[in-house]
Amino acid sequence: MVIYFYPKNFTPGCTKEACDFRDSYTDFKSLGAEVIGVSSDGIKSHTRFKKKYKLPYTFLSDSKGKLKRLFGVKSELLGLLPGRETYVIDKGGIVQLKFNSMNASKHLDKAIAKIKEIREV
Secondary structure: EEEEEEEOOOOOHHHHHHHHHHHHHHHHOOOOOEEEEEEEEOOOHHHHHHHHOOOOOOOEEEOOOOHHHHHHHOOEOOOOEOOOOEEEOOOOOEEEEEEEEOOOOHHHHHHHHHHHHHHOO
């Protein structure tokens, strides 16, 4: 499973990241992995975001930040921006990758590489 936390729907970096995961979604599925996006945006915002960009995977609304705290996602820029972190979790529920970078374009490559590595073991 890939769970990625991102700051906000409809912003340039977050839209790019969501569309990157969309464009590789069949690759994740063929490797037996599911993708979940998480932000503090509400359900209505997620619904519009999914529809506008034809995003096929699940989005979770973490408006109170409970998942973010549970996973230990760090805020960026002196706590002013919500964090951007990607987790890869194996079938046993073990976190195999925790990747933190505000560079949205790096998350897909890190996640897919880790999923492939897990599959080879």
